[in-house]
Amino acid sequence: MEMRGMTRWWVGGLAFVSLLAAGLAQAGPGDAKAGNDVFDQECSDCHSVKMGKNKKGPSLFDVVGRKSGSIADYTYSDGMRALNVVWDVEKLSAYITKPKAVVPDGKMKYDGLADAQARADLLAFLAAQK
Numbered sequence: 001m002e003m004r005g006m007t008r009w010w011v012g013g014l015a016f017v018s019l020l021a022a023g024l025a026q027a028g029p030g031d032a033k034a035g036n037d038v039f040d041q042e043c044s045d046c047h048s049v050k051m052g053k054n055k056k057g058p059s060l061f062d063v064v065g066r067k068s069g070s071i072a073d074y075t076y077s078d079g080m081r082a083l084n085v086v087w088d089v090e091k092l093s094a095y096i097t098k099p100k101a102v103v104p105d106g107k108m109k110y111d112g113l114a115d116a117q118a119r120a121d122l123l124a125f126l127a128a129q130k
Contacts, residue, residue: 028117035125038118046108049129057108063087064127079103089123096122 046056058074069081
């Protein structure tokens with residue numbers, strides 16, 4: 001990996017750890033029904049929650065517990081493939097909060113979801129998609 005790529009990876013990794021430390025701060029328990037509405041408003045143009053149905057972004061079916069960049073028939077950015085994490089609620093929360101801070105050269109064109117309760121609801125919804 002060239003030095004510029006390594007620097008981006010380290011900066012992204014540090015931002016990811018920082019966002020993970022923030023976790024779901026200030027959020028109450030997630031409500032999957034409300035999370036369905038958040039998904040429809042914020043995510044559904046680019047993602048589906050149907051197994052095997054990728055759109056502009058990969059399917060989010062069974063995303064909690066899945067390794068990043070692991071859907072075989074989806075073309076991920078180099079940054080997402082290099083992230084090499086297993087998505088749990090905390091890691092997904094950090095990514096959804098500020099995607100470019102976690103994967104600076106990622107393909108996702110989304111600034112992030114700042115509202116902690118909306119994120120908790122969305123994550124409850126995603127966790128139920130199995």
